[in-house]
Amino acid sequence: MSTLRITEGAAATYQALAGLRSASARLAAVGSKLSSGRQITRPSDDPAGTADALRTRAELARGDQYRSNSADAIGWLSSLNSTFSSLVAQTQKVRDLVLRGLNPADTDSRSAATLAGQVDALRQGLLATANTSHLGRPLLGGTTAGSATYDAGGAYQGDSGTVSRQIGTAETVTVNALGPQVFGADGSNLFDVLTGISTALRTDPSTLSGSLTALDAALSRISTAQASAGSVYARVRAAQTAGTAMTTALTSHLSDLEDIDIANMAIDVTTADMAYQAARQTTARVRQVSLLDFLR
Amino acid sequence: MTNFAGLTHASASVVDGRARVEHARSAYLDRADTTASELETVVDEPSDSGAAQLLNKFWAGWTTVASNPTSPQAGIDLLHRAAAVISALRSASSALDAQQEAAVSRLAGTVVSAGANAGRLAEVNRAIAVGTATGVDTNTLADQRDALTASLAESLGGRTTLQPDGTATVLVGGRTIVAGGTAATLGVDASNAITVDASAATLGGGSAGALVDALSGSIPQVRAELDAVAAALAGTVNAAHQAGYDTTGTPGQTFFAGTTAATIQVAITDPATVAAAATASNGGNRDGGQAAALAGFGTLTDGADARYRELVNGLGSRSAAAAQQAAVQSSVTEAVDAQRASASGVDLDEEVGRMLTYQRAYQAASRVLTTVDENLDILINHAGRVGL
Numbered sequence: 001m002s003t004l005r006i007t008e009g010a011a012a013t014y015q016a017l018a019g020l021r022s023a024s025a026r027l028a029a030v031g032s033k034l035s036s037g038r039q040i041t042r043p044s045d046d047p048a049g050t051a052d053a054l055r056t057r058a059e060l061a062r063g064d065q066y067r068s069n070s071a072d073a074i075g076w077l078s079s080l081n082s083t084f085s086s087l088v089a090q091t092q093k094v095r096d097l098v099l100r101g102l103n104p105a106d107t108d109s110r111s112a113a114t115l116a117g118q119v120d121a122l123r124q125g126l127l128a129t130a131n132t133s134h135l136g137r138p139l140l141g142g143t144t145a146g147s148a149t150y151d152a153g154g155a156y157q158g159d160s161g162t163v164s165r166q167i168g169t170a171e172t173v174t175v176n177a178l179g180p181q182v183f184g185a186d187g188s189n190l191f192d193v194l195t196g197i198s199t200a201l202r203t204d205p206s207t208l209s210g211s212l213t214a215l216d217a218a219l220s221r222i223s224t225a226q227a228s229a230g231s232v233y234a235r236v237r238a239a240q241t242a243g244t245a246m247t248t249a250l251t252s253h254l255s256d257l258e259d260i261d262i263a264n265m266a267i268d269v270t271t272a273d274m275a276y277q278a279a280r281q282t283t284a285r286v287r288q289v290s291l292l293d294f295l296r
Numbered sequence: 297m298t299n300f301a302g303l304t305h306a307s308a309s310v311v312d313g314r315a316r317v318e319h320a321r322s323a324y325l326d327r328a329d330t331t332a333s334e335l336e337t338v339v340d341e342p343s344d345s346g347a348a349q350l351l352n353k354f355w356a357g358w359t360t361v362a363s364n365p366t367s368p369q370a371g372i373d374l375l376h377r378a379a380a381v382i383s384a385l386r387s388a389s390s391a392l393d394a395q396q397e398a399a400v401s402r403l404a405g406t407v408v409s410a411g412a413n414a415g416r417l418a419e420v421n422r423a424i425a426v427g428t429a430t431g432v433d434t435n436t437l438a439d440q441r442d443a444l445t446a447s448l449a450e451s452l453g454g455r456t457t458l459q460p461d462g463t464a465t466v467l468v469g470g471r472t473i474v475a476g477g478t479a480a481t482l483g484v485d486a487s488n489a490i491t492v493d494a495s496a497a498t499l500g501g502g503s504a505g506a507l508v509d510a511l512s513g514s515i516p517q518v519r520a521e522l523d524a525v526a527a528a529l530a531g532t533v534n535a536a537h538q539a540g541y542d543t544t545g546t547p548g549q550t551f552f553a554g555t556t557a558a559t560i561q562v563a564i565t566d567p568a569t570v571a572a573a574a575t576a577s578n579g580g581n582r583d584g585g586q587a588a589a590l591a592g593f594g595t596l597t598d599g600a601d602a603r604y605r606e607l608v609n610g611l612g613s614r615s616a617a618a619a620q621q622a623a624v625q626s627s628v629t630e631a632v633d634a635q636r637a638s639a640s641g642v643d644l645d646e647e648v649g650r651m652l653t654y655q656r657a658y659q660a661a662s663r664v665l666t667t668v669d670e671n672l673d674i675l676i677n678h679a680g681r682v683g684l
Contacts, residue, residue, distance in 0.1 A: 042612070050341060057349055065359040068363075137366075143583040159577070159581060165362075165588075166592070
């Protein structure tokens with residue numbers, strides 16, 4: 001047989017049916033995409049796209065981690081900043097009192113004792129500020145499990161642990177400051193200096209000038225610590241901005257991968273629907289006609 | 297006038313043989329495609345609730361612990377997130393178990409029905425042999441024979457040869473399933489291999505072949521890949537956790553117990569024993585260094601996330617390839633079916649045309665009869681009366 005005989009069975013069962021089946025499969029496929037709103041509903045829809053989507057999701061999740069770390073870091077650094085400001089203000093007051101103590105006109109024994117009392121009160125205030133806690137842990141005490149940074153005698157109770165936060169893929173910042181860095185080493189720290197000033201005011205105000213140098217050194221240490229916290233703060237802010245831009249880009253990439261283009265898909269559905277209807281109508285029309293219709 | 301001489305069984309045996317082969321291949325690939333796309337449903341990806349996203353959340357949980365090392369809430373949240381990952385892995389594992397069981401029972405069902413068909417084919421063969429020897433019409437039996445060999449080919453694959461006496465011999469993988477009036481006994485052994493007369497045989501085709509291949513190939517492979525995810529998770533997290541120190545300064549314990557997807561579980565229950573600190577200290581400290589390191593484990597090149605992506609990617613690409621092969625094969629099969637229908641099917645136009653010819657011939661014949669009748673009438677009734 002040279003040419004294919006088109007028999008009723010071949011035409012009806014295989015060709016018409018195959019056409020109908022493929023048209024309806026295509027309609028079902030685009031219909032399910034349109035109704036789910038998803039381009040990839042299972043890995044086999046697009047294996048490479050699925051791998052990409054999984055990786056993008058992981059990136060997004062890491063971005064969330066960095067964002068929450070950054071927010072946490074901002075909390076630490078803000079606490080540090082306000083603590084340092086308060087420390088500077090109180091130390092300045094001590095410095096004023098020392099200057100007054102150094103002025104011979106002011107220093108009769110009674111007023112010197114009053115000044116000493118004020119210095120003692122400021123020392124208590126500075127100790128309380130040094131013991132500021134952030135989220136239940138001593139702000140300047142490193143990673144200590146205890147609740148105080150300095151005891152009443154002005155001895156450091158914390159450890160030398162750093163608190164660091166990862167705020168980007170390769171960016172980790174230290175968000176705490178340690179007591180000895182801020183106040184000086186135990187034995188000559190700010191609180192020891194203040195005890196010395198108080199004693200000198202009560203006994204021999206003329207020895208106060210050495211304390212003034214020590215106070216200035218303490219002030220400069222606190223300011224340095226504050227400046228360093230400020231620069232870390234700026235880095236975290238910059239990382240937050242970059243992170244937000246990254247998240248937006250990744251979210252839009254994920255949407256490109258997984259979500260359908262509604263307008264496009266709606267047109268596809270309409271086209272597939274028309275093709276299916278045309279296949280059904282043609283099949284019905286062709287199958288109605290037989291040679292018998294033309295014989296009388 | 298036409299003469300009724302006999303009916304012939306009108307099927308071209310070459311096309312028939314080809315159709316059987318293509319149907320067997322189609323049955324194999326369809327079954328392989330179905331199995332692959334069912335296997336794909338073991339993982340719920342890509343989505344916001346699949347194991348990949350749960351792993352992301354687990355690592356994010358370590359970040360919270362790193363920021364708040366002594367917070368019991370952060371610890372409890374972390375343990376819950378770990379439990380969610382475990383439950384995703386375990387449900388994937390039990391879904392895989394269910395698919396394996398389904399494949400085993402489907403295989404048993406296919407083999408049983410193939411065995412029954414082989415038995416029936418043997419009976420038909422006997423009847424055909426007798427019919428051929430005695431010259432009785434065996435066309436109906438031949439139709440039954442063809443249907444049975446087609447169904448055997450779809451379930452087992454193999455090759456069918458027609459003997460001169462009209463009986464069919466079915467060979468599968470070098471083993472004789474049906475020859476003349478005898479059929480082999482088919483079964484499935486404990487290792488999910490098909491047996492012919494109680495000895496294991498390698499049958500590579502048909503839907504049973506696809507099931508055997510899935511049971512010895514893709515299903516164990518997916519299980520191994522899933523177990524590799526669990527082993528990587530337990531291995532990496534345990535090593536890091538045991539190198540850390542908990543809130544009391546005690547070295548960390550095993551975080552995950554078990555190394556397969558079916559057996560893995562969270563080994564610690566007390567959030568205080570989460571080892572977040574990287575540095576040792578008497579009585580513990582508030583360091584979160586180890587937790588911060590663990591939070592970055594999602595990027596390990598041989599970590600659980602990477603293994604899981606491999607698993608998903610493998611499932612997706614195998615399923616896509618199987619679907620592609622099945623689609624190609626189905627158009628080949630359709631073409632062969634159309635060819636067979638064209639050789640052995642009925643073309644109504646052709647038949648109507650022939651019917652018209654026969655009708656006209658009948659009319660012509662009756663006209664001949666009428667003419668003869670008229671002639672005889674003239675001869676009998678009017679002879680000798682000329683001129684009366």
